[in-house]
Amino acid sequence: MKKIFLIPLLFLCFLFSCTPKSAKTTNAQTNDTLKLSYAQGFAVKYFPDYKEVIVYSPWVKGTVYARYYLVKDASVKTPSDGTKVQVPLRTLVATSVTHFEFLSLLGQVETIVGVCSPRIIYNKEINKRFAEGRIADLGDAFTINVEKTLQLKPGALMMSGYNQNDPYAQRVSQAGIPVLFNNEWMETSLLARAEWIKFVAAFYNKEKQADSIFADVDKRYNDIKAKAAGVKTKPNIMVGSNFRGTWYMPSGRNFMGKLFADAGSRYFYANDTTAGSLPLNVETVLKNFSQTDVWLNCNFNSLDELVKADSKHALFRPVQLKQVYNINKRLLPSTANDFWESAVARPDLLLSDMIAILHPEILPGYILTYVEKLK
Structure with missing residues (x-):
């Protein structure tokens, strides 16, 4: 049975300002600040001789997780409270598919x-x-091959940050290679995650291009969201899969929970304010979801496979109606799944998939991108 390993939905949902809260003093005068519409985890400020990129901590509200000073000329002096990075980057080690x-x-x-x-x-x-x-293959992202990384002499290493010290990242940093913490995964909305393209772009001096790309995605997302907002009937949905007796479903504050709301659905936990995901037992799921209309993000590739995995699955109405969908349309034999990769930057396509399933009259003839119906 082909299975994908779902990226955990247990994301903490903190709100923090995009406005830099630096305690340092400097004689440099800022000329401008990068405009952000949704992302709250980073900020970019522009100075005459360098750019300051700040990554805020999602775990300790109001504190700085990392600070970078981006320069074209490595000889330019920058404040001592951050990492100097020469841009545009010519080489990069990227540790996350997102x-x-x-x-x-x-x-x-x-x-x-x-x-x-x-x-x-x-x-x-x-x-x-x-x-x-x-x-080069540098092994696992949590135990990256430091020696091989140093041999590559990249301009920087980009990785996801976590609420703990990473000894491998520290060794890379101590060797003089900047470690860039891309924390898009900690944002609480799909558009906020997608806006981290502007963070990446700052290290390539491609901010204008990133702004244009994101503006298009933002417009398409909100245009299709507006169409779904006027629907008279909203299907009841259930989400996810039973994994070893536990069923993880997104809370209403989770970015997937917000996606389902934007797609014009009714979801039992839509008003739940729990951060991240909800671990449920099968009995609870049966009680609250057995009579739903559609089952989304199911981690199986066929209805037979689904029922064989657990006979209780046959008790859910979506299985009887054959209205069950996975996120495996772009799944390779290697288990690589584009849902976890390009959908981060293209929430407009993901929302279109959901609306095409729940309200096909809104998008007649639409061909699903990431989602596939189980047969």
Whole structure:
């Protein structure tokens, strides 16, 4: 049975300002600040000789997780409270698949010289370059091969930040290679996650291009959201799968929960304010969802496979109606799934998928991108 390993939905939902809260004093005068519409985890400020990029901590409200000073000339003096990064980056090690589509949209895939777990990468260009030996395998993202990384001498290493010290990242940083913490995964909305393309773009001096790309995605998302907002009937949905006796469903504050609301659905936990995801037992799910209309994000590839995995699945109305959908349409034999990769930067396509399932009259003839109906 083919299965994908779902990225955990247990994301803490803190709100923090996009306005820099730096305690440092400097004689440099800021000229401008990068405009952000949704993302709350980073900020970019512009000074005459450098750019200041701040990553805020999602775990300790109001504090700085990392600070970078971006310079064209390495000899430029910058404040001592951050990491100096020479830009535009010429080479990069990228450790998470969630960062690849940003680089692809910005036309910077060729700068990638090292990746982690290449088996789960969907991007065709990256796979081609890896097969040609132009991209190195650096092992697992949580235990990255430091020696091999240092041999590549990349301009920077981009990784997801976590609420703990990473000894591997520390060793890379101590060797003089900037470690860039891309924390898009901690945002609480799909558009906020997608706006991190502007964070990536700052290290390539591609802010204008990123702003244009994101503006298009933002417009398409909100245009299709507006169409769904006027529907008279909202289908009741259930989400996720039973995994070893536990069923993880998104809370209403989770970015997936918000997606389902934007798609014009009724969801039992839509008003739940719990951060992240809800671990439920099968009995609770049966009680609250047995009579729903549609089952979304199911982690199986056929109805037979679904029922064989647990006979209780046959008790759910969506199974009887054959209205069950997975997120495996772009799943490779290697288990690489583009849902976890490009959908981060293209929430407009993901929302379109959901609306096409729940309200097909809104998007007649639409071909699903990430979602597939179980047969």
